[in-house]
Amino acid sequence: MHTVTAPHPVGGWQQARRERVAELLAAHPDAWCPDQYHNPDNVAAYRPLAYELVAQLGRVDTLVVSVGTGGHSAGIGRVLRSFFPALRVVGVDTCASIIFGQPAGTRLMRGLGSSIYPGNVAYELFDEVHWVAAPEAVWAARALARTRYATGGWSVGAVALVARWVARTSPAEQRIVAVFPDGPHRYVGTVFDDDWCRRHRLLGHVPAEDPQEITRCTETVVTRWTRCEKVERPAPGVGDGGGGGGGMAAEDDGRGSAAGDGSCGSAAADGSRGTASGDGNRRTGPGDGNRGMAGVAR
Numbered sequence: 001m002h003t004v005t006a007p008h009p010v011g012g013w014q015q016a017r018r019e020r021v022a023e024l025l026a027a028h029p030d031a032w033c034p035d036q037y038h039n040p041d042n043v044a045a046y047r048p049l050a051y052e053l054v055a056q057l058g059r060v061d062t063l064v065v066s067v068g069t070g071g072h073s074a075g076i077g078r079v080l081r082s083f084f085p086a087l088r089v090v091g092v093d094t095c096a097s098i099i100f101g102q103p104a105g106t107r108l109m110r111g112l113g114s115s116i117y118p119g120n121v122a123y124e125l126f127d128e129v130h131w132v133a134a135p136e137a138v139w140a141a142r143a144l145a146r147t148r149y150a151t152g153g154w155s156v157g158a159v160a161l162v163a164r165w166v167a168r169t170s171p172a173e174q175r176i177v178a179v180f181p182d183g184p185h186r187y188v189g190t191v192f193d194d195d196w197c198r199r200h201r202l203l204g205h206v207p208a209e210d211p212q213e214i215t216r217c218t219e220t221v222v223t224r225w226t227r228c229e230k231v232e233r234p235a236p237g238v239g240d241g242g243g244g245g246g247g248m249a250a251e252d253d254g255r256g257s258a259a260g261d262g263s264c265g266s267a268a269a270d271g272s273r274g275t276a277s278g279d280g281n282r283r284t285g286p287g288d289g290n291r292g293m294a295g296v297a298r
Helices: 012-027 040-044 047-057 071-083 134-148 154-169 194-199
Strands: 062-066 088-094 128-132 176-180 212-214 226-228 266-269 276-279 282-284 293-296
Touching: 040 071, 047 071, 062 071, 062 154, 071 088, 088 154, 128 134, 128 154, 134 154, 154 176
Parallel strands: 062 088, 062 176, 088 128, 212 226, 266 293
Antiparallel strands: 128 226, 176 293, 266 276, 276 282
16 A cells, blocks of 8 residues: 655645556556546446436436546446437536636645546536535535435535526426435444534524525636536646646645545436446446435436
């Protein structure tokens, strides 16, 4: 197990881990890193889920997806839009993530957002983006657990918060799909731990009924749930595309292992009671305990 002990001066912990992986690859010519941020197989792994959604639901009007590596949003979104050209794609990011042009900063949330520009992010797909703060995601994840008995971690809370708003503000006949990237088991000691949440001042923050609105992604630094309907690809040259990482600002405050920065996440469809999941480059059955869910919000 190789770890990093100090953040990169520009790119934070995320870039420090990626540079350590690059050193290991150079030292071991036979080694291989999946590189979830730029590997097109990450995107391809989620296409079967989109076809399953089409088969089970018949029509999808709006897709609500979190954006981290860009894999499942691109894989699902491109296929669905090929079937439904008027599909509305709503991206969900976190405050202090640079993916959609915000400045990077310390992020408590894991698995959502980034301090690099992942090559897999399909910017052309998104009709709007929402940023959600950590306390808001915690509130939503816990509320989902209390009221729906199905929940997950940071990403699921953020997606659920946005999907609820989309459902409430959309015409009644709209069919809305929200993808939950994982389950709650990895967050027992964080999102669902009262003491941990108190230490990080995450409890007691009830989100607003509606997001704050901005006209451009770079208009202001967002610190709470915020929405922007004008999505643009950030200026190239800062950690964009090729996997090297480039110049980036500070990321999350967790260390993590260098070798563990390449695995893909998982997602699953649970639209009309049947379930299946896409994990990495394989198809897995309902017995996979590490799958997420795609649920119809209406």
